Amino acid sequence: MKYKTSQNDIVNEYLGDLDEDIAPLFHEVRACVLTAGPAFNESIKWKDCLVYGTTRNHIQTVVGKGKISLIFFAGVSIEDRFGQLEGDGKKTRTMRITSPDFNREALTDYVLQTLQLDE
């Protein structure tokens, strides 16, 4: 499967080890995040969570059964124009993605807002 390799070998190992069932969707989501936020550094935290961060962690990706959860650590500050964010905690909000026709516009918007919050 073709995907953009990371500058980080641990991330490449992680991507290479993904289950075939979820890998295509994961690569789609990753491509969308990196297109919206090319400034992100990717790394693996706690063995199997892919995180996107600049000087701190912003988004955590968790793979579940047939779904990918994107946890926005500062999600409460994101204006949710698309109604895709779940959660009612004090800080984080989650976007759950289960199919390849996920709302790319929403994800792009959330990522851009996340990066703006960092400035």
Add this chain to the structure above:
Amino acid sequence: MLKTSFRKIAGIPSLGILFFWKLTLGADAHGPILDRFIPELFYDFFYIQQGRVECRGPLHEGSTPLASQSLKTLHTQPLTLCFTAPLVLFGVRFSLQFAESFWDLDLPSDQFLAQSWVEPGTDQLPSFAQQVTRTMHKRRVKRVAGPLLSPALRETEWLTRFSPRHKRRLYKTIFGVSRKEIGAIQGLHAFLGQACDFSSRSPRIIEYIDDTVFYDQPHLNHKFTRMTGLTPLEYLQASSILQDNLMAASYNEIAAQLSTIGP
């Protein structure tokens, strides 16, 4: 925006080398970059090819600049490394087995020991790995008659024949820490080694607590905060460029070794 790259190549398990690595931080960082380290059961050799690294922690007074080549011994408390970019940092991650053949008499905990293993000017990862391997082969000595711990960190049969007092002495002399401290760090990573999804409405840390290691969530939080300086959730959100990569790579290597060697 800071650009980072982390590269690694396979180590040599027979020498206790898990992997060799190279971290590059771009020149576009504004100010120093802080990298938080939590206690781990690994030794690290650092070679600063370009840039500057300082060490801050409760056991290191103020901010101490690291020697261009230094060995990080086992730490029992959190530690912050302060990077000045542009930075090119090479390193080797060692398992506990390394301590059993380390050539200096003492390997005290919570220290950075100045070393001279590679030629200054080395700037390629394979060449760095070759020089470290050569140094290891040349200088390593057998400090104990048999291995103290198995890859799964259980006491070996060789060790069990000694008295508790002698075992305590061996642990301190060889690893620089006690069996209890090794157990505490092991427990911390038993928890961190699991995937935690904190995204649901109520965080589900409790589901991931191994009750053979921690009684309950407050017990985990107390131990975690004492050893890392952060709560589990704060730790997840904190960015740590080098430590995150080293930890993730170590988990992979250890899992691979355990699957081939067995406990």
